[in-house]
Amino acid sequence: MRSSRSLGNLFRLRKENKSSSFRICARLLVRVLSPFLQWICMYPCSWGYPAIPPSPGSPAGNTFHIEQFSRTEPRHTVYLYSIRKNTRHMSAPGSVTGGIRIRENNLRISVLIIVSLMIVFVVDINTPLGLSAWILYFIPLFLTLYLGMRNGPFFVTGISILLITASYFLSPQDMSPFYAFLNRLFFSCMLIASASLIWNYKLSGENLQSSEKNYRILTEWSPDAVLVYRDGAIRYANRAFLRLFDADPAGTPVGRDILDMIQPEQKELVRERIRQATLGAQGEVDDVRLLRSAGRDVRVDMVFREVCWDNCLGVLILARISGSA
Amino acid sequence: MEQNEAGASFWQSFNRPHPVVFALLVFLGLDLEFVVHYYYGITVVYTQFFYLIIVVAGLWYGKKALWVALLFGSLHVTVTYILTGFLSPDALMRAVVMLTVAYVVGTIVEQMQEYYDQVTEKNRELSEANRKMQALNAQLAELGESVPAAERK
Numbered sequence: 355m356r357s358s359r360s361l362g363n364l365f366r367l368r369k370e371n372k373s374s375s376f377r378i379c380a381r382l383l384v385r386v387l388s389p390f391l392q393w394i395c396m397y398p399c400s401w402g403y404p405a406i407p408p409s410p411g412s413p414a415g416n417t418f419h420i421e422q423f424s425r426t427e428p429r430h431t432v433y434l435y436s437i438r439k440n441t442r443h444m445s446a447p448g449s450v451t452g453g454i455r456i457r458e459n460n461l462r463i464s465v466l467i468i469v470s471l472m473i474v475f476v477v478d479i480n481t482p483l484g485l486s487a488w489i490l491y492f493i494p495l496f497l498t499l500y501l502g503m504r505n506g507p508f509f510v511t512g513i514s515i516l517l518i519t520a521s522y523f524l525s526p527q528d529m530s531p532f533y534a535f536l537n538r539l540f541f542s543c544m545l546i547a548s549a550s551l552i553w554n555y556k557l558s559g560e561n562l563q564s565s566e567k568n569y570r571i572l573t574e575w576s577p578d579a580v581l582v583y584r585d586g587a588i589r590y591a592n593r594a595f596l597r598l599f600d601a602d603p604a605g606t607p608v609g610r611d612i613l614d615m616i617q618p619e620q621k622e623l624v625r626e627r628i629r630q631a632t633l634g635a636q637g638e639v640d641d642v643r644l645l646r647s648a649g650r651d652v653r654v655d656m657v658f659r660e661v662c663w664d665n666c667l668g669v670l671i672l673a674r675i676s677g678s679a
Numbered sequence: 680m681e682q683n684e685a686g687a688s689f690w691q692s693f694n695r696p697h698p699v700v701f702a703l704l705v706f707l708g709l710d711l712e713f714v715v716h717y718y719y720g721i722t723v724v725y726t727q728f729f730y731l732i733i734v735v736a737g738l739w740y741g742k743k744a745l746w747v748a749l750l751f752g753s754l755h756v757t758v759t760y761i762l763t764g765f766l767s768p769d770a771l772m773r774a775v776v777m778l779t780v781a782y783v784v785g786t787i788v789e790q791m792q793e794y795y796d797q798v799t800e801k802n803r804e805l806s807e808a809n810r811k812m813q814a815l816n817a818q819l820a821e822l823g824e825s826v827p828a829a830e831r832k
Contacts, residue, residue, distance in 0.1 A: 569805035
């Protein structure tokens with residue numbers, strides 16, 4: 355009864371998530387084993403990157419730790435951020451930048467790789483030399499693509515070769531040892547070649563990620579308030595914009611309408627500039643009074659231009675304080 | 680940022696599909712099957728090369744690698760059948776493993792590719808936004824200077 359229920363759950367899981375059977379098995383395996391390994395490891399695994407203890411008050415792990423050193427200039431505020439990377443998540447959970455996330459958990463992937471290596475090894479030593487069960491070592495090798503460790507493919511290849519060598523002596527012999535040796539030697543070469551290809555693939559992905567991160571930092575560091583407005587709502591806002599509104603960094607203006615933050619008399623003008631910007635014009639409005647939730651309002655100069663954002667046409671707005679009201 | 684693309688090495692060019700190289704690899708695999716297996720009757724060692732072709736197909740074309748695995752797997756089984764006169768479990772096992780490897784490799788690579796495509800798209804958007812920001816910044820600076828000047832007059 356119990357097993358039929360679990361099979362039913364498995365079937366439902368397959369139907370709901372439309373996942374492959376491999377992913378379902380992997381998830382189940384990881385769910386069963388991860389508590390033990392988390393107990394062993396205590397901390398999230400961050401191979402390939404320096405482990406950083408979480409700063410007080412910040413959520414532990416999987417975040418960019420952003421430290422703020424600010425200095426004020428007469429017309430606008432400059433923020434300097436020191437961003438330390440803890441894991442490969444592209445942005446902090448509370449960030450307004452809305453970075454792309456990758457579902458990556460080095461600990462779980464490491465466990466999955468180790469478990470699959472062990473399974474293949476056990477199968478290999480229990481099958482005759484002639485049966486190429488060791489070909490399944492390709493699976494843990496390719497799982498390293500999910501791992502935040504650049505040289506992961508080579509480590510797994512090294513371990514696989516060691517296990518292949520061990521199983522050469524442990525497997526029951528049913529063919530010429532010379533041919534079996536040649537077979538395994540040739541396969542080891544294939545594993546090394548594949549590891550090089552995977553390593554190269556990962557490297558180009560990392561380059562892309564670092565490039566994206568650099569662009570994102572450039573925007574985040576901008577002393578001017580930068581926001582992207584599309585379909586009647588703010589889609590992106592940088593830190594300077596948050597500061598401009600004395601906003602709580604945990605709260606986000608993303609999703610709100612910029613027009614709701616503008617003094618009623620100037621709304622139409624700003625609306626018109628936004629409309630013109632979507633048509634390709636580069637517009638500006640000076641001395642716009644922005645209504646702040648806490649305290650005094652602020653007067654800003656705003657410039658508008660169209661921009662492509664999330665595959666849709668939006669308006670890029672830059673704002674700078676023109677003087678306190 | 681642009682440096683990454685400019686400094687792309689020979690190795691990095693292998694991340695993109697090369698149909699000619701791939702066709703050559705498939706041709707070489709077929710050649711091995713006919714010469715080594717069919718002509719010389721050797722059933723071991725050479726099949727490892729098929730996995731390299733499947734891995735390359737998986738990296739370049741995702742789950743389409745299944746078709747390559749199906750081609751080599753069925754060919755291997757057929758040639759074994761022609762040579763021995765019966766369906767060898769060993770050959771069938773190899774074909775199944777080839778399909779499994781192709782499926783796993785293709786699935787993983789497609790998932791990663793989907794993520795990389797998103798990053799590439801975001802990269803392009805952010806680069807465009809940064810470029811436009813510079814122009815707007817200059818405009819904003821002009822605006823900031825022109826207002827006090829007008830007030831002075």
